[in-house]
Amino acid sequence: MIKNSWKKWISIGVTAVSLAAVTPLCSMAAGTVVVGGGTGAASSSYGPGAGSGIDAGEDITEADTGLLDISGRTDYFTAPVTNPVVHVVEKYTYDQMVQDLNNLKRTYGDKMQINIYGTSLDGRSLYEVVLGNASASKHIMIQAGIHAREYMTPLLVMKQLEYGLAFYDTGNYDGIPLSTLLSQVAVHFVPMTNPDGICISQGGESTIRSLTLRQTIARCYANDVAQGRTSRTYEDYLTVWKANARGVDLNQNFPADWDQVVSCSDPSYATYRGTSALSEPESQALAQLAESRNWALTISYHSMGNLIYWDYEGNKVTQASGELATIIQQNTGYNFGGSSGHGGFKDWTQIKDSPIPGVTIEVGSVACPLPISQYADIWNRNKMVWALAAEYAMTH
Numbered sequence: 001m002i003k004n005s006w007k008k009w010i011s012i013g014v015t016a017v018s019l020a021a022v023t024p025l026c027s028m029a030a031g032t033v034v035v036g037g038g039t040g041a042a043s044s045s046y047g048p049g050a051g052s053g054i055d056a057g058e059d060i061t062e063a064d065t066g067l068l069d070i071s072g073r074t075d076y077f078t079a080p081v082t083n084p085v086v087h088v089v090e091k092y093t094y095d096q097m098v099q100d101l102n103n104l105k106r107t108y109g110d111k112m113q114i115n116i117y118g119t120s121l122d123g124r125s126l127y128e129v130v131l132g133n134a135s136a137s138k139h140i141m142i143q144a145g146i147h148a149r150e151y152m153t154p155l156l157v158m159k160q161l162e163y164g165l166a167f168y169d170t171g172n173y174d175g176i177p178l179s180t181l182l183s184q185v186a187v188h189f190v191p192m193t194n195p196d197g198i199c200i201s202q203g204g205e206s207t208i209r210s211l212t213l214r215q216t217i218a219r220c221y222a223n224d225v226a227q228g229r230t231s232r233t234y235e236d237y238l239t240v241w242k243a244n245a246r247g248v249d250l251n252q253n254f255p256a257d258w259d260q261v262v263s264c265s266d267p268s269y270a271t272y273r274g275t276s277a278l279s280e281p282e283s284q285a286l287a288q289l290a291e292s293r294n295w296a297l298t299i300s301y302h303s304m305g306n307l308i309y310w311d312y313e314g315n316k317v318t319q320a321s322g323e324l325a326t327i328i329q330q331n332t333g334y335n336f337g338g339s340s341g342h343g344g345f346k347d348w349t350q351i352k353d354s355p356i357p358g359v360t361i362e363v364g365s366v367a368c369p370l371p372i373s374q375y376a377d378i379w380n381r382n383k384m385v386w387a388l389a390a391e392y393a394m395t396h
Helices: 005-009 094-111 152-166 178-184 195-203 211-226 234-239 281-290 318-332 345-351 372-382 385-395
Strands: 112-119 125-131 138-144 171-173 185-190 297-302 307-309 358-362
Touching: 094 112, 094 125, 094 152, 094 195, 112 281, 125 152, 125 281, 138 152, 138 281, 138 385, 152 185, 152 297, 152 372, 152 385, 171 178, 171 385, 178 185, 178 385, 185 385, 195 234, 211 234, 281 345, 297 345, 297 385, 307 318, 318 358, 318 372, 318 385, 345 358
Parallel strands: 138 185, 138 297, 297 358
Antiparallel strands: 112 125, 125 185, 307 358
16 A cells, blocks of 8 residues: 555645746746757658648748648648747757747737646746636646656647647648637646756756755765766766756656655655655646546656557556557557556556546657757657547547
C-alpha cells in the first residue's frame, strides 16, 4: 500500500486570471535562433488534414498558402500563421511563454481563457490555457514540460495553441470545422509544468531567485559527483537538469505505486522521487487540476524516442487509452513503447478513482535538450494531435 498523505493536497484552487495578471518571473532572455525555410529535418505528413506538411515554417510571413475545401474553409494543417506570436527558438523560455500568452490573449480575446492553477517552488505561476468553449461538455488536457531538459515540448504545445486560435473560425480538421469541434470540446493546454527546472536547464543556477533553492541545486551536484552519477562540469550538469528546483523528478512523484519507484536516495538532477507522493507544489497542483473535472482524456508530452506509452498495470481505462494511442500512432508514425516505471502522471490518472484515458508521447530522436534541428519533424508529426484528440473525445 502506498501512503495516502498526498490526498490532502487535492484542494489547491485554480484561478482565472486577467491579462494584467500574466506577469513573467524568469529573468532569462529568450533564445535567438529562429527557424524558417528549409531548416531542420525533412518535412513529413501524417493523418487527415496534414496536407503536404510544412517544415519549421511557423514564422513564414507570406500570404496564406493553405488549401480550401468546398466550404471555403482552410485546411488547417497546410497553412502557416500570418504574423505569428509564438516563434520557434532554440530555448523557449518561461518569460517568453508568459509574454506570448499576453499577446495571444490580446489578439484572440475570448477564444481562449488563461488560468493559474498553482505556483512553483521558486514562485512562478503555473498556467492552464483553455482553447474553445470553457462550458463544453467534453474537456481534454495536454501537458508538457514536466521534465526540465525537455523544453522543446512547451514550444510545441504553444504552437498547437496558436494554430487552433488562428484558424478557429476558418479552419477544419478531418472535415469538421474547428469552430464546431471547439464548441463541443474544450482543449486545456498546460504548456510548462516545471518552469523552475526549465529555467535551470536553459540558463543555469542564476535563474533561480531563492538562495535556499540555489544551495539545494549545488548540493545535488556535489552528491551526484560523489556518488558517481555525473562527471560533468557544474554548468554542463545543469543543462541536463530534469527535476524541479528541489531536485525531485516530478514525473516520479505521483501516487502510481510511488513506493516502487526506482529512485536515487538524495535530491538529484534526475531520478529522485521525493520524500512522498505529491511532495512537490508542481505535482500537487497538476494532481488538483486532474481532479477538478471529468476529463475525457489527457496527453503528456515528453522527449525523447518517437514513442507512445499508453498502458500501465492496473489501468482502469485500457480500451479508451488504447484507442487514443492507435489514432495518434496512425497520424504521427510513432511506435508504441512499453515501460515498467512508476510514479508518472499518466499512470496515476489511469488508476485513480475516476480514471482518465491517456497517453504519453515522447518526441524527438536524440538526447535532450533537443537541438532546434529536431523541431520540424516534431511539428509535422504532432501539429494535428490536439485536434484528433478533440475529435476522439467528441465522438466517444
